[in-house]
Amino acid sequence: MLSLLFAGLTPAPAALAQTPPAKETAPAKPEAPTPVALAEVAVQSEAAIAQVRRLQNRDSSGDALDNASEALPELQRDVTTRNLEMGQLYGRNTPLDALRSLGTEWRDLQTRATGITRDLGRALSRLDRDDADLGKLKATWQATRDAAASANAPAQLVDRINGVLSEIGKAEQDLQRRRSRLLALQSQAADIGARAAQSTATLTEAEERATARLFYRDSAPLWTTDPMSPQARRLAGENAGSYGEAGALSRYVSEYGRNFALHAALVVAFTGLLMAMRSRVRRLGKDDAILQHSARVFDMPVVSALLISLLFLALYYPRAPRSFWIVAGVLSAVPTLVFVKRAGWRDWTPVMGTVTGFYVLDRLRSLLAPAPSLWRWALALECLLFLLALSWMLRRFHREAQLPGLRLLRSAAWVGVAAFLLALVGDIVGYARLADMLATTALFSAYAGILAHLLTGIGVALLHALLCMPPLSLLGMAKRHAPLLLRRAERALRAVAFLTWLWLTLRALGVGSALLNVGTEWWDAKLPIGSMHPAVSDLVSFALTLWITFLLSRFVRFVLDEEIFPNLRLERGLPYAIKRVVHYAILLTGIVIALGAIGVDMTKFTILAGAFSVGIGFGLQNIVNNFISGLIVLFERPIKVGDTIEVDGQTGRVERIGIRASVMRSTAGSEVIIPNGKLISDKVINWTLSNGHRQISVPVILKPDADAVRAREIVMEVARRHKEVLESPAPEVLFVRRAIDQIEFELRAWTDALDSWMEVRSDLTTEIDTALRQANSAAPK
Numbered sequence: 001m002l003s004l005l006f007a008g009l010t011p012a013p014a015a016l017a018q019t020p021p022a023k024e025t026a027p028a029k030p031e032a033p034t035p036v037a038l039a040e041v042a043v044q045s046e047a048a049i050a051q052v053r054r055l056q057n058r059d060s061s062g063d064a065l066d067n068a069s070e071a072l073p074e075l076q077r078d079v080t081t082r083n084l085e086m087g088q089l090y091g092r093n094t095p096l097d098a099l100r101s102l103g104t105e106w107r108d109l110q111t112r113a114t115g116i117t118r119d120l121g122r123a124l125s126r127l128d129r130d131d132a133d134l135g136k137l138k139a140t141w142q143a144t145r146d147a148a149a150s151a152n153a154p155a156q157l158v159d160r161i162n163g164v165l166s167e168i169g170k171a172e173q174d175l176q177r178r179r180s181r182l183l184a185l186q187s188q189a190a191d192i193g194a195r196a197a198q199s200t201a202t203l204t205e206a207e208e209r210a211t212a213r214l215f216y217r218d219s220a221p222l223w224t225t226d227p228m229s230p231q232a233r234r235l236a237g238e239n240a241g242s243y244g245e246a247g248a249l250s251r252y253v254s255e256y257g258r259n260f261a262l263h264a265a266l267v268v269a270f271t272g273l274l275m276a277m278r279s280r281v282r283r284l285g286k287d288d289a290i291l292q293h294s295a296r297v298f299d300m301p302v303v304s305a306l307l308i309s310l311l312f313l314a315l316y317y318p319r320a321p322r323s324f325w326i327v328a329g330v331l332s333a334v335p336t337l338v339f340v341k342r343a344g345w346r347d348w349t350p351v352m353g354t355v356t357g358f359y360v361l362d363r364l365r366s367l368l369a370p371a372p373s374l375w376r377w378a379l380a381l382e383c384l385l386f387l388l389a390l391s392w393m394l395r396r397f398h399r400e401a402q403l404p405g406l407r408l409l410r411s412a413a414w415v416g417v418a419a420f421l422l423a424l425v426g427d428i429v430g431y432a433r434l435a436d437m438l439a440t441t442a443l444f445s446a447y448a449g450i451l452a453h454l455l456t457g458i459g460v461a462l463l464h465a466l467l468c469m470p471p472l473s474l475l476g477m478a479k480r481h482a483p484l485l486l487r488r489a490e491r492a493l494r495a496v497a498f499l500t501w502l503w504l505t506l507r508a509l510g511v512g513s514a515l516l517n518v519g520t521e522w523w524d525a526k527l528p529i530g531s532m533h534p535a536v537s538d539l540v541s542f543a544l545t546l547w548i549t550f551l552l553s554r555f556v557r558f559v560l561d562e563e564i565f566p567n568l569r570l571e572r573g574l575p576y577a578i579k580r581v582v583h584y585a586i587l588l589t590g591i592v593i594a595l596g597a598i599g600v601d602m603t604k605f606t607i608l609a610g611a612f613s614v615g616i617g618f619g620l621q622n623i624v625n626n627f628i629s630g631l632i633v634l635f636e637r638p639i640k641v642g643d644t645i646e647v648d649g650q651t652g653r654v655e656r657i658g659i660r661a662s663v664m665r666s667t668a669g670s671e672v673i674i675p676n677g678k679l680i681s682d683k684v685i686n687w688t689l690s691n692g693h694r695q696i697s698v699p700v701i702l703k704p705d706a707d708a709v710r711a712r713e714i715v716m717e718v719a720r721r722h723k724e725v726l727e728s729p730a731p732e733v734l735f736v737r738r739a740i741d742q743i744e745f746e747l748r749a750w751t752d753a754l755d756s757w758m759e760v761r762s763d764l765t766t767e768i769d770t771a772l773r774q775a776n777s778a779a780p781k
Helices: 002-009 013-018 038-058 062-089 096-150 155-212 230-242 245-255 257-285 289-299 301-316 322-342 349-368 372-399 406-429 432-467 476-509 512-524 536-567 574-597 602-619 621-636 676-681 708-721 754-774
Strands: 644-647 650-657 661-666 671-675 694-702 732-738 743-751
Touching (some): 038 096, 096 322, 096 432, 245 257, 372 406, 574 621, 708 743
Antiparallel strands (some): 644 650
16 A cells, blocks of 8 residues: 555656756845844834833733643543543443444544644744744844944943843743743644544444444343353443543532532522512413413422423533433433422323333443443343333223323334334344344433423423513513414424424434434535526525515514504504515515525626616516506505595405505405506595595485475484484585476585495485485475
8 A cells, every 4th residue: 555655656757757857946035134223223122122022921822821731631631531431331232322422522522632732723823923023123133233343333232232132032932932832732632632533433433333233133142141140240340440430420520510500500590580480470370271270380490490401401511421411311300200290290190200210220221331241131121111111001091092192192102112122122132232222212212202392381381471471461462462472482392392302313313413414415415507506505595584584574564563553653554554665675685685695696686687677677567567656655655555445436445555456345345456557547536545534425306395494404313313424524415406396405424434335325315215204394206
């Protein structure tokens, strides 16, 4: 291999003979430093000394030195601990979860060492720049000293120059000391990083090899092993003394004691918040059955706070050893069981309690990994007991047909039966790693599902309580749409919980990283679309941006309707116009951002839009005209939503003003679609432009011998008596004309019943006819 590499890097003799030698160019000579004029030495020397001291006081490497000096001993201790763990586990039938945990810890060590090395390298670069500045300054003052000697300058001037050079020399020595220290620390960090990288690669290879050989027998049949043999006891005793799990956990607790205190403070804070809300929730729950059910979360504030704090474990405890997560998994079962028992879920309590208990047993079993025989017998016992528990659950599900979520529970139970039956058989015949992966993943997935369900319920209860308390309870949307907001929030929380549970389950199965790599490759894949080659990520970002834009537009309009417009005194139709303009503005902004997400050059897009605008203007002239007319209607507001208008002989109420057309519901009940251009260019009668009043005309025809004065009084009395006729403007009865065979009057009345004015006119006509017939002196013709 080395000979081939050397042959590939070494040119052939023939090639050397044919290639003429390149002409060597002499390196450019550095410019000679310009000495300081003797007359300026006094002033420039002070400036030079100030510059030297400024470089010394800046100490650009001080932070990196302090951080590295503090972090490297801790990093070295972690490396030593991980070496002990790796030495005890690596090379045996180590469980996959142990290999993954060790690999994660070594990758974290490598990241920390790389970060320290990078910071030290930056500090060295800054020191090199400072050293170069000092070198230039030193050369200048050495040239100045030579010039002073040639000019027989006074001794005092020469002493001042030597003083400057002395300060520069001290600064250079200080820089050299710091550089030496930085180089030593950088070398130490690089060594640790190299060891971590090598261990990471080794564990990654071991994990891949173990994953690839999951379906190969890796152990002897279980009946050929003796968990209590002297060899097994000796191996377990050796591992107990050297495995280092307890020591690693003890060191982690001592080093991260502050994080434990902060976590405890967070639990106390959540407990105090829940206790402060408890009395208010109980009082409000008397009138709200759903809130009364949610009050159970506040009746056990400590337990609820502990469960909520589980969400912050990864934040508070970075780089935790494997033993920490085992202990955390065991301890988390305590608040889980208490919450399930006291939350009133009697139907679910046995199921959740059984799953939680076996999850704790599985976590404790992982501590037996250094003793493979004992570990395998414990796995077989665990699988057998859990299969018995699952059979009991299935019988219970068969008896209690009304159990909530029965279908989901029964399906999960049968999946568990299949997984643990395979795990038991695999462990017995020698497929130890496969059996461990199936059992551990099944229990972890079930327990994670329980925690996700509990935390979702706690989150919904907290949100419901917050919506019922100030300041959120003062919002109009909280008063009028609390159930809707709760349903949407619960749906979102359950979606997040499901995706989190799915990802954790895939990681436990060992396919999370592979899926992530495949997803990354797919995410970065290029798709040729014409002259563009956007990545899949760009197209997904484009779609997500548009989706978020529509959601944002809906939410903003919802807030305007519920919180802004009810508190402002606006003219009728103006809120609708504002909402439409805001909707168009948000959509336009979202489209521009989405186009930028797929890499569209907006400058070229503007040019193309200008070029196509002419063609669009001719080809889509009517559509553009209607769009502009719609904007004019929205801004000028000659017609508003809710107005009663008459167009082409049809009368109705305007229901919506859209981008291209508006919708009017006619008095006949049909929906009439009117292009916006027609509302601007054609004659439109708006009965409610300035006010909501409409005049009704009712003709009254009498016999020629009728009492006209009496008839007029009767008609006025009927008009005043009708509840839909306005008092102001007052109704009036006008004499129209007198013919040979009849007398003609006209009643003119005003009403604000714009949608039923025809019914009002019909009622008036009927009542006038009845009243005139009852008055014999003024009978109608």
